[in-house]
Each structure stands twice: as C-alpha cells, then as structure tokens.
Amino acid sequence: DTGVSQDPRHKITKRGQNVTFRCDPISEHNRLYWYRQTLGQGPEFLTYFQNEAQLEKSRLLSDRFSAERPKGSFSTLEIQRTEQGDSAMYLCASSHYEGEKLFFGSGTQLSVL
Amino acid sequence: GDSVTQMEGPVTLSEEAFLTINCTYTATGYPSLFWYVQYPGEGLQLLLKATKADDKGSNKGFEATYRKETTSFHLEKGSVQVSDSAVYFCALIETGNQFYFGTGTSLTVIP
DSSP states (O other), rough: OOOOEEESEEEEEOTTOOEEEEEEOOOOOOOEEEEEEOOOOEEEEEEHHHTEEEEEEETOOOTTTTEEEETTTTEEEEEEEEGGGGOOOEEEEEEETTTSEEEOOOOEEEEEO | OOOOEEOOOOOOEEETOOOEEEEEEEEESSEEEEEEEEEEESSOOEEEEOOOOOOOHHHHHHHHEHHHHTTBOOOEESSSEEEEGGEEEEEOOTTTTTTOOOOOOOEEEEO
C-alpha cells in the first residue's frame, strides 16, 4: 500500500492556459474522488468515480473542468482556460467501497497568475 | 441537502488542557460521521469515525459520540499535546452520496 499519490505537487500557470493533474489511488480502491480546498475552507467536492464511471459532478464545476478515469485506475483532472479563481489545492482521495473512509493524497497546489 | 457545520477557530490551548470542537450536521437519512485531521504540510487523514447513532469513535485519545437527537458529533480530548496542533475537519457521508466536509477548525497547542 503506497497510498494515494498526486502529481505534480505544485503547478504555476498563466491565466488562460490549460493544466492537467494526475492521481494514482490505492490499487484496490474502486472509488476515486476529486476535491478542491482553498485557504481556511474544508474540501469542496468536485467529482467522483466508481471504477471508470463518473457518477457525480458538482454543480459548482464549470464546463472548463473535466475528469477521466479511463481504465478505472489512475485519474486526470483537466482545467481549461484557467482563471485566477481556480487557484487552490486540488485533492484526490480514494476508498475501497461506498461509505468507507477516504484516503487522501497530498494534493496539487495550483497558482494561476 | 447534506451539510456539516463546525465551530470556527482558531483555537489556542495550553498543553494538557481539555479540548472540545463542536460539529453539527444536516442529513436526510442516516449518515456515517468522521473526523479528519490535517497536520502542517501533510494531507488529510482519518482520525476517527462512527457509523450509527450512539456509536463512539476514538483514536489517539480523541473521542466523538454520534448523537442523532442533537445531530452532533463533537470532538473531545482530555489532555492535548503540542503534537495535536493541526486543522480538524468534521465530515459525513450518506449511502449513494459523497463526502461533505466542514470548514475546519485550526488548533494550536502551546507548551
């Protein structure tokens, strides 16, 4: 069990650029979640997958955001045409099955200049 | 919809003081309740959980009891240590739904 890993740890980009983050969950975990966290706030739900199926997407998420989990293993989160308001920590978490505790990665800190 | 409300921080305590961090929730059904902790520079990790009413979760000297009548899951510790300094998040999940987190409570313990 190597834990949930996220890459990169930090990303600095200019407004208008596209960015992609990767998450590798714990290998036997079926559920994978993406959250966003800003300073002084709790994690805000973005989307989650059951294996390769994307089951729910937050209504707060604009169409500039897209996530995939093509083979039910790793996942990518892409943000197109980044805006300064997208600056945040993007967290990935996984769990073995529904309702079970989440294991979090260390996150990707995005800064949009 | 589901939500979690935590007491606002930051909280500053002296070592060996008693800690309470309040958490109340709103849910349509019977959620499982969790406390997560985030130490400086680290990711969130599970501290304790309770899956049904009157259950008590405990870990590392921390305790929280699932109170359905008051929709609460307050975190307590009898004697805090400097190493307990962290941000604490209350969270819930209902079947068929996703995790909801509170805004977090920052705790600083001074020697």
